[in-house]
Amino acid sequence: MSRVAIVGGGIGGLTAALLLSRRGEQVVIYERAGQVGGRVAFEEEGPYRIDRGPTIVLLPEMLTGILEEGGLPPGSLELLRCDPLCRIHFGSGRVLNKVAGLEAQAAEIDREFPGEGSGFLRFMGDMAGLFPRGKASFLEQPFSRRRQFFRPANLALMSRLRAYRSLRSAVGNYFRSEELRDAFSLQSLYIGGAPFRTPGIYTMLPYAESAFGIWMLKGGYGELPRILSRELLSRGVEIHTGTEVEGLTVEEGRCTGITAGGVKHSYDAVLYNGEFPQLEELLPAELFAGMADAKRGKGTRGRIKRGRYQPSSGCVLIYAGADRRWPESETHQFFLPDSLNDNLRELFDQGRISHLPSYYVFNPAALDDSAAPPGESVLYFLIPVPADPGLDWESIAGPLAERVLEDAEQRGFPGLKASLKWKKLRTPADAYKEGLYGGGSFGIAPVLSQLGVFRPQPRPYPIKSLYAAGASVHPGGGVPIVMQGARMAVHELMKEMKP
Numbered sequence: 001m002s003r004v005a006i007v008g009g010g011i012g013g014l015t016a017a018l019l020l021s022r023r024g025e026q027v028v029i030y031e032r033a034g035q036v037g038g039r040v041a042f043e044e045e046g047p048y049r050i051d052r053g054p055t056i057v058l059l060p061e062m063l064t065g066i067l068e069e070g071g072l073p074p075g076s077l078e079l080l081r082c083d084p085l086c087r088i089h090f091g092s093g094r095v096l097n098k099v100a101g102l103e104a105q106a107a108e109i110d111r112e113f114p115g116e117g118s119g120f121l122r123f124m125g126d127m128a129g130l131f132p133r134g135k136a137s138f139l140e141q142p143f144s145r146r147r148q149f150f151r152p153a154n155l156a157l158m159s160r161l162r163a164y165r166s167l168r169s170a171v172g173n174y175f176r177s178e179e180l181r182d183a184f185s186l187q188s189l190y191i192g193g194a195p196f197r198t199p200g201i202y203t204m205l206p207y208a209e210s211a212f213g214i215w216m217l218k219g220g221y222g223e224l225p226r227i228l229s230r231e232l233l234s235r236g237v238e239i240h241t242g243t244e245v246e247g248l249t250v251e252e253g254r255c256t257g258i259t260a261g262g263v264k265h266s267y268d269a270v271l272y273n274g275e276f277p278q279l280e281e282l283l284p285a286e287l288f289a290g291m292a293d294a295k296r297g298k299g300t301r302g303r304i305k306r307g308r309y310q311p312s313s314g315c316v317l318i319y320a321g322a323d324r325r326w327p328e329s330e331t332h333q334f335f336l337p338d339s340l341n342d343n344l345r346e347l348f349d350q351g352r353i354s355h356l357p358s359y360y361v362f363n364p365a366a367l368d369d370s371a372a373p374p375g376e377s378v379l380y381f382l383i384p385v386p387a388d389p390g391l392d393w394e395s396i397a398g399p400l401a402e403r404v405l406e407d408a409e410q411r412g413f414p415g416l417k418a419s420l421k422w423k424k425l426r427t428p429a430d431a432y433k434e435g436l437y438g439g440g441s442f443g444i445a446p447v448l449s450q451l452g453v454f455r456p457q458p459r460p461y462p463i464k465s466l467y468a469a470g471a472s473v474h475p476g477g478g479v480p481i482v483m484q485g486a487r488m489a490v491h492e493l494m495k496e497m498k499p
């Protein structure tokens with residue numbers, strides 16, 4: 001039996017612990033916060049409780065398949081299917097439902113955008129063949145060597161997935177309407193990227209959304225870490241909350257333990273689940289190249305290049321409790337301005353916040369009656385903003401939230417402002433304080449230079465027994481994808497420990 005330390009109890013760390021303990025390894029989790037879950041948590045006030053971070057469950061089979069591989073008893077969680085998947089309110093006043101079923105979706109598109117339904121069917125048809133290959137090549141295997149990534153078959157697939165164009169331009173092949181191009185490319189915002197800058201390979205996202213649906217976890221995504229930690233504790237996994245790991249020990253090219261509370265602990269392997277760019281701070285400085293005074297010695301000394309990473313976008317979030325419901329309102333809704341493209345150009349190119357930006361609203365009581373007290377609602381508004389934690393968020397966030405609430409009242413939630421009983425804001429400055437890289441919400445940005453082989457890998461350095469999983473590590477952010485990355489890291493770890 002190997003002893004493995006996991007640094008960070010985010011979804012990546014918890015998933016790795018589930019998979020490792022299932023294989024009989026002895027696992028200890030160190031989490032600096034007072035609870036596990038990281039970004040997956042609840043905001044609570046009196047009778048109101050709502051997810052703080054993730055709300056949209058995509059790729060439900062990936063999520064449940066990994067939990068099953070980890071031995072989580074069936075029935076531990078309940079996924080609720082959203083149909084409509086979501087509703088998009090365009091600046092022009094048009095409203096489009098994303099619905100289950102290809103023919104039903106094509107008809108819904110034709111209702112608002114006559115003649116465009118066939119483009120949707122063409123998109124889904126093309127992607128149905130490409131998605132399984134893209135998933136197998138880019139989501140299910142690490143790239144420990146560059147030549148693995150640059151294999152001719154991979155390059156051909158990337159070209160068919162339009163990796164060298166932007167997501168927005170890639171979907172432009174299928175839709176004439178700018179609004180439909182927005183509807184089928186705004187999914188890059190789920191991982192903090194601009195549709196016009198995120199590579200076309202992410203067409204896998206809008207495809208997956210329409211092919212496999214949007215779901216929500218009964219009780220909220222925040223239930224997931226609770227379910228996982230209950231299972232881990234029942235297996236004897238140690239979870240130390242309120243315990244920051246201050247350093248990792250590397251001896252002769254192998255990671256042999258961690259330091260927490262000034263005390264060194266030895267392990268056979270360490271899996272790091274914090275924000276990847278912060279891993280460098282935990283490693284001995286002499287491992288990195290460019291240290292003039294680094295003594296060259298055995299193992300990896302002086303061989304590792306320091307990384308330079310671009311953070312994803314940030315969010316202003318409004319959490320609210322209201323004393324009424326909106327039965328006609330869907331669980332997941334997007335409210336777009338006159339031109340989403342111009343609006344996002346302001347954000348991503350100029351680092352500015354538009355007077356009235358786009359925003360997403362989560363209204364869980366529309367599907368899960370128990371999400372709020374009887375007859376009441378909990379709501380969550382997510383406004384994409386620059387990650388910059390240095391902006392004066394104290395004076396920006398309040399007025400921005402007021403404009404968004406006013407707009408939501410006009411466009412989908414009549415009587416909203418008068419019904420609010422509780423309201424709380426969260427800004428990139430809060431995210432930064434809690435350790436999210438650069439104040440961004442989704443780890444490092446999903447841009448070509450940080451994708452595939454260019455993203456930190458599950459075995460990130462030429463250091464034995466050191467692994468990484470999390471939103472900033474290949475294959476990327478979003479709960480099921482992070483879980484998939486943790487699975488990859490565990491497979492790599494097992495290969496090395498038990499060849």
Ligand SMILES: Cc1cc2nc3c(=O)[nH]c(=O)nc-3n(C[C@H](O)[C@H](O)[C@H](O)COP(=O)(O)OP(=O)(O)OC[C@H]3O[C@@H](n4cnc5c(N)ncnc54)[C@H](O)[C@@H]3O)c2cc1C
Nearest residue numbers: 008010012032038039053054055056245274470471478479
């Ligand atoms: C506002 C928002 C909305 C989102 N919406 C969605 C969505 O709808 N659907 C979706 O699938 N995903 C969504 N996501 C993304 C998703 O939440 C993340 O991709 C995922 O939760 C990241 O998991 P992680 O494993 O990287 O861990 P993290 O959440 O980053 O947690 C890492 C943990 O490690 C701990 N840690 C770090 N360093 C140390 C150390 N030195 N010692 C001890 N502990 C340490 C931290 O305290 C933290 O608890 C959203 C995220 C946000 C912020």
